[in-house]
Amino acid sequence: MKQVWKRMFPGTLALLAPVLIWAKEQTTVRKSGSASNPTNTVSQxxxxxxxxxxxxxxxxxxxxxxxxxxxxxxxxxxxxxxxxxxxxxxxxxxxxxxxxxxxxxxxxxxxxxxxxxxxxxxxxxxxxxxxxxxxxxxxxxxxxxxxxxxxxxxxxxxxxxxxxxxxxxxxxxxxxxxxxxxxxxxxxxxxxxxxxxxxxxxxxxxxxxxxxxxxxxYEEGDAEVIGHLPGKGKHSGRLGSLQVRLADGREFKLGTGFSNAERETPPPLGSTVPFRYSGF
The missing domain is CATH 3.30.470.30 (DNA ligase/mRNA capping enzyme)
Structure with a gap:
């Protein structure tokens, strides 16, 4: 399973809280149709x-x-x-x-x-x-x-x-x-x-x-976690912010909106972090 983090929090950048994307499973899509059964088809x-x-x-x-x-x-x-x-x-x-x-x-x-x-x-x-x-x-x-x-x-x-x-x-x-x-x-x-x-x-x-x-x-994007930056003051000894990189090579920090538990166990290096932003 691949770990993805998804959560919205205030600010121009938003890191999205942890979710596990379930493994893909084979499913079948029904194909019948009319006013009680519609007519177009959806392939399996x-x-x-x-x-x-x-x-x-x-x-x-x-x-x-x-x-x-x-x-x-x-x-x-x-x-x-x-x-x-x-x-x-x-x-x-x-x-x-x-x-x-x-x-x-x-x-x-x-x-x-x-x-x-x-x-x-x-x-x-x-x-x-x-x-x-x-x-x-x-x-x-x-x-x-x-x-x-x-x-x-x-x-x-x-x-x-x-x-x-x-x-x-x-x-x-x-x-x-x-x-x-x-x-x-x-x-x-x-x-x-x-x-x-x-x-x-x-x-x-x-x-x-x-x-x-x-x-x-706002817009949405995905970034790779490339660093854990230490916290200061009340966050001393745990995560302060994430250093992340976009696919085009741009790097920036995500540092607000984390819960205490998330600061203790941040997303691992190499994981993908979806985020929301109103501009860089």
């Missing part, structure tokens, strides 16, 4: 054939696009029989959590609340599902096998009556870039991560697509 593969967003650039005209909140949760795919992570690993959701899900696929996010990623992760990766699953919501934003463009797939979803712990994500039309910035400010002021834009009429196309765009006030 070890990982779900998910549609992934690109980053929005200012030169892209987004007038008339659909916007929804970008939730800081765990991407989840219901294939009709199993609830899988983005990497294709089956979750250990309680039976009641999946009992009323449909026989056709759903794409969404497992989510506890804003700024609660670490808690969501702790619940979902537990090998024995506990009572804390009652705090998890499955936020559904698409039906990958439903026929038609984005609006038709949303209409299809609206015909379904989900159980209480499943919520259909609301999408709003964006009039122009000013409208987009207003929506982004509103979401971020409420503790949200950002927005996802979806092109009107777009098909569900697995892979990275320009028909879905992420909009955030």
């Amino acid at each position: 593969r070890s990982q779900p054939a998910l549609m992934l967003a690109r980053h929005w650039e200012a030169e892209i005209d987004i007038r008339g696009w659909w916007a929804s909140e970008k939730f800081d949760g765990i991407r989840a795919f219901w294939n009709g029989t199993e609830l899988l992570t983005r990497r294709g690993n089956p979750t250990v959701a309680p039976e009641w959590f999946t009992a009323l899900l449909p026989e056709w696929p759903l794409d969404g996010e497992l989510w506890v609340g804003r700024k609660q990623f670490a808690k969501t992760l702790s619940i979902v990766r537990d090998t024995v599902p506990g009572a804390e699953w009652s705090q998890v919501r499955f936020l559904v934003f698409d039906a990958p096998q439903a026929a038609g463009g984005f609006e038709q797939r949303q209409t299809f979803l609206q015909q379904w009556q989900p159980p209480e712990h499943v919520r259909l994500v609301t999408h709003e039309r964006v009039a122009n870039e000013t409208d987009l910035q207003t929506l982004l400010i509103r979401v971020e002021q409420n503790g949200g991560e950002g927005l996802v834009l979806r092109r009107p009429g777009s098909l569900y196309s697995p892979g990275r697509s320009g028909d879905w765009l992420k909009v955030k006030s």
Whole structure:
């Protein structure tokens, strides 16, 4: 297993807390379809054939696009029989959590609340599902096998009556870039991560697509841990900051937001550290 660290904390740079990425497991994606069974097909593969967003650039005209909140949760795919992570690993959701899900696929996010990623992760990766699953919501934003463009797939979803712990994500039309910035400010002021834009009429196309765009006030990256710098004062004798290197060779320090436990046992040299930033 590969160790990755993921956590958000205040500041221009954000080191993301430790998670273990589970080993890839072979899974099967259901292929049936109609109004009770959608018609498009998703091929069999070890990982779900998910549609992934690109980053929005200012030169892209987004007038008339659909916007929804970008939730800081765990991407989840219901294939009709199993609830899988983005990497294709089956979750250990309680039976009641999946009992009323449909026989056709759903794409969404497992989510506890804003700024609660670490808690969501702790619940979902537990090998024995506990009572804390009652705090998890499955936020559904698409039906990958439903026929038609984005609006038709949303209409299809609206015909379904989900159980209480499943919520259909609301999408709003964006009039122009000013409208987009207003929506982004509103979401971020409420503790949200950002927005996802979806092109009107777009098909569900697995892979990275320009028909879905992420909009955030910060960017994300990965860096390699190349050094542990000692702390001073109250952090004397343990980690002060991490020295990290980007793929292009740039180096910098990540030094805030660590818990006491993380300072005692920092990410090892050579490990990959995802981080968020608003600029170097």
